[in-house]
Amino acid sequence: MSEGGPSDPLARLGERLDKARLGRDHGQNAAGSNATAPPSGLGFGFRIGVEMVAALCVGLALGWVAYRFLPAPWGVIGLIGFFFLGAGAGTLNVFRAAQGIGRQQG
Amino acid sequence: MASGSGPLEQFTIERLIPLHLGPIDISYTNSALFMTIVVVASTALLVLATSRAALVPGRLQSVAELAYEFVAGMVRENVGTEGMEFFPLIFSIFMFVLLGNLIGLVPYTFTFTGQIVVTFALAIFVFLLVTVVAFIRHGIHFFTFFFPKGAPIVMAPILVPIEIISYLSRPVSLGIRLFANMMAGHTMMAVFAGFTVTLGLFGFLPLAVNVALYGLEFIVAALQAYVFTILSCLYLRDAIHLH
Numbered sequence: 001m002s003e004g005g006p007s008d009p010l011a012r013l014g015e016r017l018d019k020a021r022l023g024r025d026h027g028q029n030a031a032g033s034n035a036t037a038p039p040s041g042l043g044f045g046f047r048i049g050v051e052m053v054a055a056l057c058v059g060l061a062l063g064w065v066a067y068r069f070l071p072a073p074w075g076v077i078g079l080i081g082f083f084f085l086g087a088g089a090g091t092l093n094v095f096r097a098a099q100g101i102g103r104q105q106g
Numbered sequence: 107m108a109s110g111s112g113p114l115e116q117f118t119i120e121r122l123i124p125l126h127l128g129p130i131d132i133s134y135t136n137s138a139l140f141m142t143i144v145v146v147a148s149t150a151l152l153v154l155a156t157s158r159a160a161l162v163p164g165r166l167q168s169v170a171e172l173a174y175e176f177v178a179g180m181v182r183e184n185v186g187t188e189g190m191e192f193f194p195l196i197f198s199i200f201m202f203v204l205l206g207n208l209i210g211l212v213p214y215t216f217t218f219t220g221q222i223v224v225t226f227a228l229a230i231f232v233f234l235l236v237t238v239v240a241f242i243r244h245g246i247h248f249f250t251f252f253f254p255k256g257a258p259i260v261m262a263p264i265l266v267p268i269e270i271i272s273y274l275s276r277p278v279s280l281g282i283r284l285f286a287n288m289m290a291g292h293t294m295m296a297v298f299a300g301f302t303v304t305l306g307l308f309g310f311l312p313l314a315v316n317v318a319l320y321g322l323e324f325i326v327a328a329l330q331a332y333v334f335t336i337l338s339c340l341y342l343r344d345a346i347h348l349h
Contacts, residue, residue, distance in 0.1 A: 050286070092272050
């Protein structure tokens with residue numbers, strides 16, 4: 001920062017700050033890192049478990065609604081089907097949560 | 107809502123000021139009291155800390171600046187610069203959950219984050235907000251989120267319902283995680299405290315365990331606030347970017 005920029009040191013500091021901010025914003029515009037709880041520890045294991053349980057709960061809730069409101073064969077098919085879909089969604093959740101950590105390490 | 111003595115007695119809701127709106131009970135409870143305390147405390151912390159506005163911060167201002175920088179960095183890194191318009195909301199959620207967890211560790215206080223209705227309400231709010239934001243930004247194109255790129259089209263009938271259920275499970279997992287962590291921690295502390303009294307002379311053993319549990323609960327309080335906030339940021343990122 002010599003004769004080209006403003007001579008006032010505070011204005012030069014302002015210029016450098018603006019440049020740094022611009023650089024940071026452009027760097028951050030790409031999808032940010034997936035920073036979640038670290039792999040070690042009870043907290044992480046608990047998080048993975050809750051993801052599976054939550055999806056199972058939602059699957060079972062949808063299945064119960066299907067059983068309640070759909071006529072004879074479709075209700076039971078809905079109950080069983082949504083249970084399996086919920087289990088699949090739970091597995092997907094667990095996979096995604098674990099993969100996020102793996103991606104962070106790799 | 108368990109009553110009577112025992113480790114679950116700490117979770118009983120007491121009506122401090124009974125109020126009714128027709129048939130609806132809107133009493134001011136001990137839970138509401140501690141929510142008020144948390145809101146007042148976080149507001150006071152931030153207002154007092156920035157009242158001096160020194161360029162070189164003192165201790166209190168440093169605390170506020172650290173909290174701000176931490177959450178701002180989290181939002182900027184995970185959502186991007188355009189997500190900063192949601193920063194006040196994310197910061198409020200973080201401070202509410204963090205101070206709620208921490209103040210609940212003081213003896214004789216009520217941990218409102220250990221109530222499923224509170225955590226589920228927060229989680230549903232975040233989920234609905236994120237979904238509405240996604241609809242506003244992407245319109246009908248939002249539904250392409252449920253079909254990941256590069257998957258064979260034959261798999262769609264199986265994959266799309268699974269993706270939908272996975273998406274719907276987000277508020278459930280968000281709410282249950284915070285609730286279960288807080289309730290389990292406090293129940294364990296109450297159980298070991300009970301042992302300390304009943305064992306008499308050998309009560310120093312569960313007491314030592316309780317001291318360790320208290321330390322763990324401090325970590326869990328901060329960690330669960332962080333996890334809740336960062337997951338909210340990630341869901342927001344999904345709504346803004348990856349549709």
